[in-house]
Amino acid sequence: MIQTHASKSAEGYNSRIAEWLARAVIVSVAGALAWYTWGHWGDFQIDNGREIYVPAALSKGQLLFRDLWYMYGPLAPYLKALLFWIFGVHLTVLFVFGLTLTIGTALVTFEIARQFKLGLITSILPSLFFLIEAFYPFIRNFVFPYSYAASLACFLGSTCLYFVLRHAAELRTRDLSFAAVLAGLVVLTKQEVGFACLVLLGFEVLAQYSMQRSGRKLFENIAVCCAGLLPALIGYGWFVWKLSARAIFFENWISTPGTYFMRTFGKTTMPEQGFRFVPSELLQAVEYGSLAMALWWLIAFLNTRAITNVQSKSRLQMAALALGNLVPAAIIIYPVWTSKLVLDPLLKFFPNHLFLISIALEIQTVANEIVFPKGILFIGVFFLIHAIWKLWRSREWNCEIQEAALAIYAILVALRQMMNLRPNVWECAVFFNVPLFIIFIILVDRIIRWAGRSLDIRRRDFLAGGLLGVELLFLVVLFFPNPKYLPAKLTTDIGTFYTKGDVAILAPQIVSFMKSHTKNGKDILVLPEPPTYYVLAGMQAPTRWYSLMPGYLAPEQEQDFINEAVSNHVRYVLIANRAMPEYGPVHFGVGYAESIYKWITTNYTKTGQFGPVPGDFYPPYIVSIYEKKDDAPGL
Numbered sequence: 215m216i217q218t219h220a221s222k223s224a225e226g227y228n229s230r231i232a233e234w235l236a237r238a239v240i241v242s243v244a245g246a247l248a249w250y251t252w253g254h255w256g257d258f259q260i261d262n263g264r265e266i267y268v269p270a271a272l273s274k275g276q277l278l279f280r281d282l283w284y285m286y287g288p289l290a291p292y293l294k295a296l297l298f299w300i301f302g303v304h305l306t307v308l309f310v311f312g313l314t315l316t317i318g319t320a321l322v323t324f325e326i327a328r329q330f331k332l333g334l335i336t337s338i339l340p341s342l343f344f345l346i347e348a349f350y351p352f353i354r355n356f357v358f359p360y361s362y363a364a365s366l367a368c369f370l371g372s373t374c375l376y377f378v379l380r381h382a383a384e385l386r387t388r389d390l391s392f393a394a395v396l397a398g399l400v401v402l403t404k405q406e407v408g409f410a411c412l413v414l415l416g417f418e419v420l421a422q423y424s425m426q427r428s429g430r431k432l433f434e435n436i437a438v439c440c441a442g443l444l445p446a447l448i449g450y451g452w453f454v455w456k457l458s459a460r461a462i463f464f465e466n467w468i469s470t471p472g473t474y475f476m477r478t479f480g481k482t483t484m485p486e487q488g489f490r491f492v493p494s495e496l497l498q499a500v501e502y503g504s505l506a507m508a509l510w511w512l513i514a515f516l517n518t519r520a521i522t523n524v525q526s527k528s529r530l531q532m533a534a535l536a537l538g539n540l541v542p543a544a545i546i547i548y549p550v551w552t553s554k555l556v557l558d559p560l561l562k563f564f565p566n567h568l569f570l571i572s573i574a575l576e577i578q579t580v581a582n583e584i585v586f587p588k589g590i591l592f593i594g595v596f597f598l599i600h601a602i603w604k605l606w607r608s609r610e611w612n613c614e615i616q617e618a619a620l621a622i623y624a625i626l627v628a629l630r631q632m633m634n635l636r637p638n639v640w641e642c643a644v645f646f647n648v649p650l651f652i653i654f655i656i657l658v659d660r661i662i663r664w665a666g667r668s669l670d671i672r673r674r675d676f677l678a679g680g681l682l683g684v685e686l687l688f689l690v691v692l693f694f695p696n697p698k699y700l701p702a703k704l705t706t707d708i709g710t711f712y713t714k715g716d717v718a719i720l721a722p723q724i725v726s727f728m729k730s731h732t733k734n735g736k737d738i739l740v741l742p743e744p745p746t747y748y749v750l751a752g753m754q755a756p757t758r759w760y761s762l763m764p765g766y767l768a769p770e771q772e773q774d775f776i777n778e779a780v781s782n783h784v785r786y787v788l789i790a791n792r793a794m795p796e797y798g799p800v801h802f803g804v805g806y807a808e809s810i811y812k813w814i815t816t817n818y819t820k821t822g823q824f825g826p827v828p829g830d831f832y833p834p835y836i837v838s839i840y841e842k843k844d845d846a847p848g849l
Contacts, residue, residue, distance in 0.1 A: 233328070233334070236324065236338050237321060238344070240321060240324055240341050241317055241320075241388065244317045244348075244389045246321055247348075247349045248313055248357070249445075250695075251349045251351060251695050251697045252347075253303070253309075253703075254307075254351070254699070254711045255312075255349070255351060255354060255357050255358035255359075255700075255711070256350040256358040256711070257353045258361075258713045258714075258721065258744060258746060258833070259743065259744050259790065259792060260743070260744070261353055261360035261743075262353060262360065262744070262746070263360060263545070263744030263745040263746035263747075264358070264361075264744075264745060265308065265358070265360075265362055265728020266305075266483065266745070266749050267464070267745035267746065267748055267749050267760055268282055268294075268295075268760075269294035269297075269298050270291060270295075270298055270303045270688075271680040271748050272291055272295035273295040273298040273299045273608065275459040278292070278453075279461060279462050280456070280457055280461070280803070282758055283466055283758050286363035286412065286467075287363060287408070288401040288404045288405050289366065290366045290404075291363075294362060295310060296656050301626040303708055303749065305639075305706075305708050305710070305711055306709055307360075309358060309709075311609060312359065312365060313357050313364075313370075313421075315365045315366060315369045316365070318347075318349045319344065319348075319365075319369045319372055320342075320366055322369065322372045323337060323344055323648060323778045324340070324341045324647075326340075326372065326379065326652060327341070327655070327656075328618070329376075329379045329380070329383065332429035332656065332659055333659070333797065334679075335682060335757065336655060336678060337678065339685065340648060340652045340655055341472050342689075343648070344648045346637070346689055346690060346693050346694060346695070347647075347693060348644055348729075349647075349695045350644070351643075351695060351696065351697050351698075351699040351712075352478050352697050353645070354638075354644060354645075354698075355463050355695075356640055356644060356645075358711075359656065360424075360642065363403050363404045364404055364645045366404075366420070367404035367407040368394055368648075370400045370403060370407075371400050371407045371408075371623070371627065372648075372649070372733050374400060374411045374415075375391050375393075375411075375619070375620065375649070376389075376789075377392040377393035377495050378414055378415070379619060379621050381393060381418060381617060382418060382421070382612055382616045383613075383775070385436060386433070386685070389440055390418070390438050390439070391438050391441070392442075393414075393442070394438055394441065394443060395442040395445070396411070396440065396442075397412060397414070397439075397443060398442055398445050398446035398447075398478065399445075399446070399523055399720030401443070402445075402449050402480075403451075406626075406630055408446075409626065410622075410627045411623070412443075414623045414626075417618070417619060417622055418438060418615070418619060419432065419435045421618070421619075422435060423435075424611075425611045428604045430810075437462065439458075439643070442593050442632070453753075460643060471480070474765060474768035475764075475766070478765055479764045479765040479798070480765070482796075482798045483796055484630075486629065487631050488568045488630070488632050488635065489629070489630050489631065489632060489633075492576035496633075499588050499589035501589070502587045502589040503587045503588070503589025503590065503592045503593045504589070505583055506583045506589070507593070507657065507658075507661060508582055510658050510661050510662065510681075511664075511665050513584075513665075514665035514666055514677065515662060515665040517666070518665055518668060518669060519703055521669060521677065522669070531765070537663075557728050576723065582692070584685075585688045585689060585692060586636055588633075588635075588636060589629055589652070590635055590636075590647065590757055591633075591635060591650060593650070593654055594621050594624045594625050594649075594650045594653050595621075595624075595630070597621045597653045597656075598621035598622065599626065600620055601614050601617035602614075602618055604617075606770065624649030624650045624653055627646050628646045628650050630646070635647040637693045640824070646697075651678045653684065654801055658682065659678055659682065660677045662681055663677075663678055664678060666678070700717040700791035701714075701715065702710040703715070703718065704718040704721060704754055706721075706725070708720075708750065714835070715826040716830040716834060719827050720825050720827065720835060720837065721747075721750075723831065724824055725747060725751050726790075727824075728748075728751035728753060729752070731785070731786055732751070733785065734755055734783065735753045736753065736754045736755070736782040736789070737783050737784050737785045738756070738785065738786045738787075739755070739756050739757075739784070739791075740787065741762040741786070741787065741789045742761060742762045742763055742790065742792050742802045742807075743762070743792065744761070744790075745760040745761055747788075757778035762802070762807055763797070764773070764806040767807065767810075770808070772810050775810055776810060783841070786812065786818075786839060786840065786841055786842070787814050787838065787839075788837050788838070788839060788840075789802060789814075789837065791833065791836045791837075793833060814840055817842060817849065818838065818840035819840065820838055820840050821839050822838075822839045823836055823837060823838045823839055824836070824837040825837060
């Protein structure tokens with residue numbers, strides 16, 4: 215008995231050491247990716263300017279929602295403003311903040327996966343997948359994203375989910391209280407993730423009541439959740455008292471149902487981002503999800519037969535079998551290898567090259583579904599239905615409640631981009647697809663183990679770890695970030711970052727112009743964005759709308775914009791040729807903000823422009839300069 219106890223203690227100690235090594239791997243990979251892609255994040259001309267300008271203005275005493283238009287909750291900008299107040303307005307402050315959120319989210323993702331009794335390699339896989347996505351060289355990254363509200367909400371929301379899972383397993387009140395506080399913070403950060411956390415809390419409270427049938431415990435859990443959410447209620451209550459509910463939830467939060475944006479441009483942007491219900495596309499997504507699960511079973515079954523037939527027992531033999539999966543699959547998945555090793559030799563003998571290329575593309579499409587299926591949202595729906603079915607059939611509810619909680623959070627977070635969850639530099643999938651990917655890996659692990667149930671547990675563990683290790687390699691091959699997308703270095707007064715070549719040349723010229731031509735620090739208007747120019751020039755935007763994208767202003771608000779610009783004696787207007795394909799066939803002054811554009815052309819004269827840079831890519835970056843006419847009113 216003593217020996218058995220000592221053996222269990224040693225096993226537990228070794229397990230804890232292995233988990234800490236896994237966490238160290240996660241942090242090391244994040245550090246390596248940060249070093250490799252440092253500064254190659256974001257886009258100077260798009261939303262990232264808001265992420266610099268708003269906290270910089272808040273650190274100088276301006277009030278969110280009144281002095282600064284803002285479309286998310288107040289926590290992220292005020293937290294960044296505090297960091298700017300302590301450390302100064304510098305890009306490194308934002309980079310370190312974003313990197314901290316990235317590492318934190320990766321570690322919490324690992325802890326969530328460990329709640330489902332996965333092997334160590336399987337548990338670390340979702341975290342490494344997240345890190346591969348998190349360092350994309352565009353606005354859809356985690357370090358310098360289109361919105362730090364998104365990064366912060368994902369970190370806090372994942373942590374809330376983790377404590378809900380802990381509470382479902384161990385029923386400790388403190389875990390539920392932590393989850394409630396975190397849910398409140400998410401509500402203060404980003405709307406849809408906050409909603410997912412509230413539903414998650416409600417489900418946990420009701421599920422525990424259904425299991426325990428204790429009215430006293432139900433009342434206690436509700437009280438704990440209300441106490442945790444109280445800071446969020448106080449925060450929004452203060453803003454509503456200071457301003458009004460309409461000012462916050464309709465004039466600033468443009469994604470609120472019924473706003474001008476949602477009635478006009480929302481019907482274009484929402485489907486474009488993935489929130490669409492096209493029957494043929496939905497059916498295809500379900501088919502791809504089912505196909506992915508079937509192919510994983512087939513791969514696991516064939517590997518099990520191979521292991522059984524050759525009597526593979528040593529780790530070396532098992533590794534050789536894993537390599538046998540890796541080589542042909544890699545040739546299929548990676549287009550360059552497919553072309554060089556398969557298509558080029560075949561085309562020498564078969565003249566019908568279009569037929570061969572179409573077959574190769576079809577095989578690649580199917581193979582990619584194994585790595586990350588298009589129908590991953592519906593895999594999550596299946597996981598939820600199965601968990602609820604097990605809740606109904608089983609008396610041991612803890613595990614089933616955990617599974618249902620994970621599925622509820624994953625589905626609600628992913629819903630706004632339901633058809634575009636595949637990792638892509640152009641989409642913001644990294645903020646929405648990781649919980650669903652955890653579900654995908656859980657199901658794949660179970661399918662592999664079920665297909666390999668004839669093997670002993672040691673070889674079954676090795677089979678699952680080996681095949682999912684191959685999955686990780688494919689994720690790296692398909693989605694590894696490429697910093698060359700933003701090749702040009704730009705050094706500014708607030709730090710160095712990388713951008714496109716023409717922007718790196720023209721931005722210093724524009725900032726120099728603004729510094730030398732301003733008289734009151736608020737008399738140059740930059741449209742439609744980026745507000746980064748105001749920060750670099752040490753200026754303020756002349757209106758509370760520091761950016762003017764389609765739908766930000768209702769037509770009846772455009773005169774308010776003009777009045778603010780006039781009151782600050784705007785002398786120059788800089789208009790960039792910002793492309794807006796996500797909003798439809800519009801550009802500034804055509805399709806939106808038409809009365810503002812008419813006011814500019816009536817009272818200002820075009821006197822010059824910055825750009826285009828000769829020989830640069832199309833479309834070129836051009837910023838037109840409009841100077842106030844001498845006889846125009848408001849001088």
